[in-house]
Amino acid sequence: MSLQKINEKKPLIHCITNYVVANFTANGLLTIGASPVMADAFEEVAEMTRIANALLLNIGTLNDRTVQSMLAAGKSANEHQVPIVLDPVGAGATAFRSQTTHTLLQQLKITLIRCNIGELAAIAGANWQAKGVDSGSGELDVVQTAKMIAKKYNCLVIVTGKEDVLTDGQQVEIIAGGHERITKITGSGCLLSAICAALLASSNEPFEDLAALLREYKQISLNAYASMGTF
Template sequence: MTIDKIKQKHPLIHCITNYVVANFTANGLLAIGASPVMADEVSEVEEMTAIANGLLINIGTLNQMKVPAMLAAGKAANKHGVPVVLDPVGVGATSYRKQVIQDLLQQVKFTLIRCNEGELAAIAGVAWQAKGVDSGQGTIDTVAVAQEVAQKYDTIVVVTGETDIVTDGTIVEQIAGGHERMTAVTGSGCLLSALCTAALTVEGESTANLAALLQTYKQIALEAANNSTYIGSFQVEILNGLEKYARG
């Protein structure tokens, strides 16, 4: 199980993320035994990234002060061999987000892109009706497009939804299960991106480790739904489930 491997390693995960999800993300990482740090000041991100085990770049609450920090941190991660994860939140919603993602993909080598179908479509340049930061509506061959994006950027792509997909461009893993209430919790996907960042720091084949993590996360969602009545307690049960599985 990937989560218990993370607990044994206790990695430092540098998250340049959005202010909506920072607390939930930090608590989720702590629950599995990782050590989160949220640093987005451009004058310190290179130094912080250099001592981290993994870097997450999440564009959820994007602004012109964060972008230079994201680029600087990403380049520092590449220099120091630190795995980098991109969460292109709502990339299809505005031209500004699309441009930022293109700049990031051109200047930073990402180990993983973690997205939903709408974000995948935007990155691939496929027609899609975006709905803010939500997935929106459209029709694509998700597996084929995910493979194309993975090959184009020499990265792993994780597409989450009713069935999650993990591909390095050749290998494809599909993980079913979970619970629809996860879509009602702000930051459940952003937290997953942070967990994926931590998963890239442990020993073993990355796609297999990520697939195992996604399977566990779906099981946690199902158990959280069974153990809660309302959404507030459901969110707490997600954190409880992460700690439970990290203990093995």
């Protein structure tokens, strides 16, 4: 079970994430045995990343200052073999988010992109109508596009949605199930990205363990829905 590997390793996860989900992400990581640290000052991020076991870059409430910090942290991560998860929140919704996503992908070696379909479309330059930070609507061959992006950036790609897609550019895993109610909790995708970072810090078989994690996360959303009922 992939969450168990995290609990055994207890990795330190350096998160540069948005202020909407920072608390939820920190508590989520603590619950599974990881140690979160949120730090986004340019003066310290390279140093913080160096001692971390993984780096999370989430552009949900990016600004000019934190984009520079993301680049500095990312370069430190690459230098010290610290895996990076990129969550390109809202890529496609504004030019600033799309450009920042491209800059991060070009200047850094990213280990995993965790995104929704609209963000995938923005990364691929495909035609898509984003709706803020939600997925939006359009026509896209998700599997083919995800494979293409994984190959182009030599990284893993997870696209979450009604069906989750995981690919390394060759292998593809498709995970169905889950409950859409989870999209009613802000940051459920952001937290998943953080958990993926914790898993990359704890696993020797990232592809298999990420696939298992996605299945567990789908199941958790079903269990939560069952215990909660309607409101």
